[in-house]
Amino acid sequence: MEKIISFIIPSYNVEKYLVTCLESFLVPSLLKQFEVIVVDDGSTDKTSEIANSYVESYPDTFYLIKKSNGGHGSAINAGSKFAKGKFFKVVDADDWIVTENLEELIGQLLICDADVVLTPFHMVDKSTGKREIRRMYIDNYENTFTLNQIMSNWKSFDRCMTFHGITYKRSFYNEYRHELPEKIFYEDQEYASIPCCHARSIQALNIFIYQYLIGNNEQSVAAHNQLKRINHIKRVALNTVKYYSIHLNLESSGKNYLSMKIQGILLSYYTTACIVNPDKREGRLACKKTNAQIKRLSPELFQQVSKKFKVYQLFSFLNINKKQYDCLLQLRFYNRLRKNHDRINE
Secondary structure (H helix, E strand, O other): OOOOEEEEEEEOOOOOOHHHHHHOOOOHHHHHHEEEEEEEEOOOOOHHHHHHHHHHHOOOOEEEEEEOOOOHHHHHHHHHHHOOOOEEEEOOOOOEEOHHHHHHHHHHHHOOOOOEEEOOEEEEEOOOOOEEEEOOOOOOOOOEEOHHHHHHOHHHOHHHOOOOOEEEEHHHHHHOOOOOOOOOOOOHHHHHHOOHHHOOOEEEOOOOOEEEEEOOOOOOOOHHHHHHOHHHHHHHHHHHHHHHHHOOOOOHHHHHHHHHHHHHHHHHHHHHHHHHOOOHHHHHHHHHHHHHHHHHHOHHHHHHHHHHHHHHHHHHHOOOOHHHHHHHHHOHHHHHHHHHHHHHOO
């Protein structure tokens, strides 16, 4: 029987989390319709041992790929090449899925032919268990949209146009395959930007499937880790800018999408350099060097981000720290100011 969806689980030293992740897939009546591919990225703990126990118990559903350590991106590269499903979705090993929604998801994917499928997800606080919703704000789910329609209504979709919200049709992904960089963090930004900028059809489903664990100090998104790995953010941003500058035949909607994603990556970089970094002068200088590289690669993109950088540069001169910055983001007047700024610079 053809597998409807392949779930790829990049795994590195995740013995504390992997059982929770893999158990969430155990729906006996559905096991023949999907596959779970655990990619052990050179773990030194019991990750492979745990994964192999599921392979032995459910040999037609669970698979284990063992490889030398190459990072999260290399694990996705390996898993996506092995996958046989009509669609595939990446689920990190410290996250899990909503078991009771798996049947509905598979039922919808069985009749779906879109290049990309979007689903809402929850961000689950590790300490409190509180769930924060990330969803689309649209009236008609189960609809198929063009990328142009999504870009015309970006704020209704942007929270799910992410690693956690995206499911790719495997044939589409292979058509526009983008090998993710190895041994760096934040490459999931490239995964969500490329090849999605080529999508001809995108289907929105109102099915919560991904459960994203937050509040773990070991996570790459923790502020102290972003500062430590700021050059990784820079590399991902520049990789995506290079893709933008090379692929001149992209349709306007694809260019707009890629531009929007690049701006998001760069705002993370500016935040880390100008606000999280206690050495404000060092952060500003680093940003200026990065901006110069962007300008050489794509003057068009540089124009789109340079004015936004000036805001972060101002924050740096004012010595705004991360806590103060987070408070600013919550202020209604600041959000209105940001919206007006975006509208002026459209």
